[in-house]
Amino acid sequence: MGKQPKTPEPERRTTRSAASISPAPTPSKPSAPPKTPEVSSSLRHLLSGFPGRKSQILDLIRLIGPLNSPSLPLLLYGNASTGKTSTVLKVLEHLNRPFVYVSCRSCHNPRILFETVLSQLGSSHKQCKKMPDFLNYLREALAERNKEMVFLVFDSIESVRSWDTGSKVLSLLLTLYDKLQNDGAGLLYISRSTPDAYLLRFGSFQPIDLCFPDYTFEEIHSILMRNQANPKLYSSFLSVVLKPFTRVTRRIDELASALDPLYKKYCEPLTDSTITPDEAMKRRLFDYVQPHLIAALNQTFTIPPRALKDKSGIKRQGSGIGNATGLRELDFHMSVSAKYLLISAFLASRNPATLDAALFDSTGGCVGRKRKRKSSQSSIDKNNTKAEEMLTKGPGTFPLERLLAIFQCITSVLEEDSSLNEEKALENSIGLMSDVLLQLSTLCNSNFLCKSGNCPLEGSVRYRSMIDEDMALKVARSVNFPLSNYVYRR
Amino acid sequence: MAGSVQASVALVQLRERLCSRTFAHSLLQSSSDSNFRKLKFHISSSISSACSKVLLLRGDKGSGKAAVVELVLKDLKAEHPDAISVVKLYGLLHNDDDNSALEEIARQLCSGHEFSFSKTASLEENKEFLMDMLKEYGLARKTVVFVLHEFHLFTQGKQWLLYTLFDAMETFTSQSIIIVGLSCLEGSEQQLEKRVRSRFSSCTLLFGPPSEEDGRRLLEQLLHLQKDSSLPSKYVVEFNSRLHKIFSDKKFKEILSSFACADGSINHLLRFLFVASSYMDMESGHLSLQSFESAYSLMKRQPKFDSLHDLSILELYFLVCMHRLQCKEETSYNFNSVMKEYKAIQDAYRTSDNYSHAVCLRAFEHLLDRELISFTDAKGRNDSIRFRPVKLLVSSRELHDSLKSNPSCPAILQKLLDHESYM
Numbered sequence: 001m002g003k004q005p006k007t008p009e010p011e012r013r014t015t016r017s018a019a020s021i022s023p024a025p026t027p028s029k030p031s032a033p034p035k036t037p038e039v040s041s042s043l044r045h046l047l048s049g050f051p052g053r054k055s056q057i058l059d060l061i062r063l064i065g066p067l068n069s070p071s072l073p074l075l076l077y078g079n080a081s082t083g084k085t086s087t088v089l090k091v092l093e094h095l096n097r098p099f100v101y102v103s104c105r106s107c108h109n110p111r112i113l114f115e116t117v118l119s120q121l122g123s124s125h126k127q128c129k130k131m132p133d134f135l136n137y138l139r140e141a142l143a144e145r146n147k148e149m150v151f152l153v154f155d156s157i158e159s160v161r162s163w164d165t166g167s168k169v170l171s172l173l174l175t176l177y178d179k180l181q182n183d184g185a186g187l188l189y190i191s192r193s194t195p196d197a198y199l200l201r202f203g204s205f206q207p208i209d210l211c212f213p214d215y216t217f218e219e220i221h222s223i224l225m226r227n228q229a230n231p232k233l234y235s236s237f238l239s240v241v242l243k244p245f246t247r248v249t250r251r252i253d254e255l256a257s258a259l260d261p262l263y264k265k266y267c268e269p270l271t272d273s274t275i276t277p278d279e280a281m282k283r284r285l286f287d288y289v290q291p292h293l294i295a296a297l298n299q300t301f302t303i304p305p306r307a308l309k310d311k312s313g314i315k316r317q318g319s320g321i322g323n324a325t326g327l328r329e330l331d332f333h334m335s336v337s338a339k340y341l342l343i344s345a346f347l348a349s350r351n352p353a354t355l356d357a358a359l360f361d362s363t364g365g366c367v368g369r370k371r372k373r374k375s376s377q378s379s380i381d382k383n384n385t386k387a388e389e390m391l392t393k394g395p396g397t398f399p400l401e402r403l404l405a406i407f408q409c410i411t412s413v414l415e416e417d418s419s420l421n422e423e424k425a426l427e428n429s430i431g432l433m434s435d436v437l438l439q440l441s442t443l444c445n446s447n448f449l450c451k452s453g454n455c456p457l458e459g460s461v462r463y464r465s466m467i468d469e470d471m472a473l474k475v476a477r478s479v480n481f482p483l484s485n486y487v488y489r490r
Numbered sequence: 491m492a493g494s495v496q497a498s499v500a501l502v503q504l505r506e507r508l509c510s511r512t513f514a515h516s517l518l519q520s521s522s523d524s525n526f527r528k529l530k531f532h533i534s535s536s537i538s539s540a541c542s543k544v545l546l547l548r549g550d551k552g553s554g555k556a557a558v559v560e561l562v563l564k565d566l567k568a569e570h571p572d573a574i575s576v577v578k579l580y581g582l583l584h585n586d587d588d589n590s591a592l593e594e595i596a597r598q599l600c601s602g603h604e605f606s607f608s609k610t611a612s613l614e615e616n617k618e619f620l621m622d623m624l625k626e627y628g629l630a631r632k633t634v635v636f637v638l639h640e641f642h643l644f645t646q647g648k649q650w651l652l653y654t655l656f657d658a659m660e661t662f663t664s665q666s667i668i669i670v671g672l673s674c675l676e677g678s679e680q681q682l683e684k685r686v687r688s689r690f691s692s693c694t695l696l697f698g699p700p701s702e703e704d705g706r707r708l709l710e711q712l713l714h715l716q717k718d719s720s721l722p723s724k725y726v727v728e729f730n731s732r733l734h735k736i737f738s739d740k741k742f743k744e745i746l747s748s749f750a751c752a753d754g755s756i757n758h759l760l761r762f763l764f765v766a767s768s769y770m771d772m773e774s775g776h777l778s779l780q781s782f783e784s785a786y787s788l789m790k791r792q793p794k795f796d797s798l799h800d801l802s803i804l805e806l807y808f809l810v811c812m813h814r815l816q817c818k819e820e821t822s823y824n825f826n827s828v829m830k831e832y833k834a835i836q837d838a839y840r841t842s843d844n845y846s847h848a849v850c851l852r853a854f855e856h857l858l859d860r861e862l863i864s865f866t867d868a869k870g871r872n873d874s875i876r877f878r879p880v881k882l883l884v885s886s887r888e889l890h891d892s893l894k895s896n897p898s899c900p901a902i903l904q905k906l907l908d909h910e911s912y913m
Contacts, residue, residue, distance in 0.1 A: 059788065062768040063765070063768050065502075065768060066498045066501055066502050066505075068502075069501065069502040069505045069506065070505055070506055070509035071505070071509065072508075072509055072760075072761060072764050077793065079797065079800060079859070080859060130590065131582070132583045132584060132593075135583060136597070168582060171582055172582060172583070175582070178511075178556065178639075179580065181511065192860075193861055194793030194794060194797065194861070195793060196793060197861065202551065203551070204511075204551050204552040204553075204554075204556065205552065205760075205761065206757075206761065208761060208765060208788075208789070209788075209789070209791065209793070210788075211791055211793065211796055213796055213799075213800055214800035246802060247802055247803040247804060247843060247898075248802055248803075248845060248849055248853070249802050249804070249852065249853065249856065250800065250801075250802045251856070254852075297845065297849070298845055298846035298848070298849055299846065299848060299849070300848045300849055300851075300852050395877075466874055
């Protein structure tokens with residue numbers, strides 16, 4: 001989410017992929033002076049496509065300059081979804097300049113990056129692994145173009161830093177201008193990080209920075225107003241919701257996805273969606289939408305109500321454990337044994353291993369457990385520091401054996417509880433113990449558990465539970481498991 | 491109509507000058523104590539006396555080391571045709587494994603003599619080829635110049651290439667092998683290994699920013715249009731006289747001096763003039779003071795302040811919370827502890843900005859994305875970001891200024907930042 005800068009055009013995806021095949025300008029057409037009426041009308045069209053980006057577009061056109069004139073490297077930086085990529089691509093398209101676009105985010109290693117650039121330039125070299133080869137092949141490919149200017153656009157160069165040999169590749173990309181001497185290549189870098197992040201890597205010519213600031217409140221408003229069927233109604237909607245939402249986030253992609261369902265809610269009481277609202281109706285609609293507004297402010301994504309409705313077939317049959325009152329708010333699309341596994345993983349992560357024997361003794365649970373509470377100042381301090389540590393260090397790790405032991409204990413408690421029906425309990429335990437390892441790998445894949453490296457002493461894989469206490473409690477409630485009895489409180 | 495065509499022709503001329511790596515330095519080469527003359531003297535003397543030499547050029551990035559080397563070699567090649575061959579190497583590219591450097595040397599020597607170059611040649615073969623070539627050059631009384639860009643990177647690691655070259659210089663005493671190292675780091679020769687340093691003796695040329703006098707001369711020669719160009723002479727005279735007026739303007743001098751204070755190197759000046767020339771008014775085809783002013787304002791942006799200015803209120807809350815944790819001398823903190831602080835503030839003041847965990851986590855991710863905060867531990871542990879310790883990359887002063895300049899910032903936030911304790 002939010003990877004791509006947002007533009008209002010719905011067909012943008014196709015534009016970008018089509019743009020990667022560099023459109024060669026027709027040689028018959030001489031360099032068009034920028035003031036002919038036809039060009040300026042297409043410029044107006046370009047500007048109207050990007051509200052709030054007027055000065056950036058004009059600066060960019062100026063810096064790119066007349067056809068086939070050399071250009072210093074440019075660095076466009078700005079936060080996510082401020083329209084960097086789409087602006088550059090549209091401007092280059094508008095000026096009808098050949099260009100090569102490569103995003104360092106979709107190329108995850110240098111080889112793919114190099115080969116993408118070379119293949120778009122029509123180089124005969126299909127394989128390119130090393131940086132020296134890349135430079136030589138690039139020079140060859142550019143020399144074949146006979147000084148015809150081509151722009152190399154490197155998008156999201158900040159992600160190169162996380163590659164294995166990233167710092168070297170980044171240095172190469174940023175010093176390309178020094179190394180490609182008068183070869184007719186214009187360099188455009190697009191980055192989310194500010195130029196400060198690259199200061200040490202620049203070559204002798206530091207790129208010219210062009211800032212894409214976040215949209216202001218008015219610009220956000222005008223962007224959201226685009227392509228609306230009923231602008232009057234939508235504007236009255238925005239006047240209610242936009243202020244509180246911009247306090248939370250000012251990213252246009254997140255705002256758009258959050259406001260969309262809310263607007264549907266807003267329109268619900270209306271029978272006619274083309275209506276022009278008057279003052280009284282605005283007030284009525286505001287009263288209607290207000291409770292939804294607060295809920296929407298506090299969530300990052302919405303689950304469409306349809307997904308919650310059909311929950312038949314989610315609960316495993318049998319068991320007789322989960323009664324309907326337990327799952328009022330949320331149902332988990334998860335088998336019972338997976339739930340137990342999740343609970344045991346949570347316990348294993350939360351409790352110290354030394355306490356396992358005490359908690360899961362033969363009587364099961366620590367129902368009758370009583371401990372003397374010391375309340376001296378030192379012990380309170382100690383507890384506080386431990387809680388602090390817990391907060392910063394996160395959940396602990398555990399080996400597989402411990403998880404399985406706890407899992408077995410929990411399920412055996414379960415058997416005792418439901419000993420009324422002996423046969424069923426037996427069936428249950430068999431059902432629960434089968435495929436545990438399969439369930440475990442499912443939980444790992446869905447990021448509820450994570451493998452956290454090998455233990456240096458034992459050499460076995462250790463796991464870590466990633467769920468927080470609220471979630472664990474909810475899971476426990478859905479299977480009627482008394483989780484709080486087992487959690488060790490300091 | 492004709493005016494705008496003229497303007498774009500003039501603009502292309504200007505851009506070609508400003509983007510050229512060597513043009514500006516070629517303007518300065520005539521002065522008597524220029525590095526151009528020194529370097530040319532060193533190289534030509536060692537060519538004529540057939541002795542080997544190591545030259546180190548040191549200066550800041552963009553001070554024109556590579557340009558001067560290029561100009562000198564171009565001059566010398568014209569004076570001694572067919573007697574010099576040049577090999578250019580980059581520390582960034584040709585230092586990771588030993589063969590890449592020798593392979594590149596072999597490739598450049600081959601292309602100079604139209605030998606066929608084999609990419610699959612082994613390290614030994616390439617080395618043998620280099621030695622053979624040097625022997626041949628010695629017999630033919632030819633000079634080889636190795637230009638080592640990013641010299642400080644060659645001094646890292648095993649320094650195998652430097653050893654090979656220095657060793658060759660000692661072996662072939664009767665001919666001249668010249669090594670020119672370009673470095674922007676002080677003391678890169680101190681890092682040489684013992685066996686390399688024992689074969690190393692060099693003379694160093696220092697590169698600095700141009701003097702004020704040179705700078706002014708450069709400015710005029712870079713921007714003035716030539717009379718004999720394809721442009722109509724009336725336009726050229728008009729253009730140049732307008733430039734003259736701008737140069738003598740007091741405001742322009744102010745801009746230029748404050749600009750040179752930040753970075754006085756030639757390439758920095760070229761960048762500035764490039765931006766200014768792209769602000770040329772295409773209707774009239776003339777540069778105005780305003781184009782210099784807007785270029786200056788484009789180039790003096792402060793990215794961090796901009797990105798602080800763009801934050802939402804919730805994100806500001808998080809920065810303030812982290813700053814408070816820092817003031818309480820917490821050694822390390824992560825999302826959970828910052829969240830605890832945030833909730834404590836919300837409980838104490840009951841503001842309207844009390845948001846849920848998920849939304850706060852997203853705001854936290856935004857801050858990470860903007861690189862206003864960063865993780866302190868190395869990546870690799872597959873932890874969720876809630877538990878990884880973070881640090882603040884914003885100073886309290888920057889935070890203070892940004893809160894002040896933000897019109898929608900709640901007063902309580904300002905107060906929380908100013909008075910560290912709220913209980």
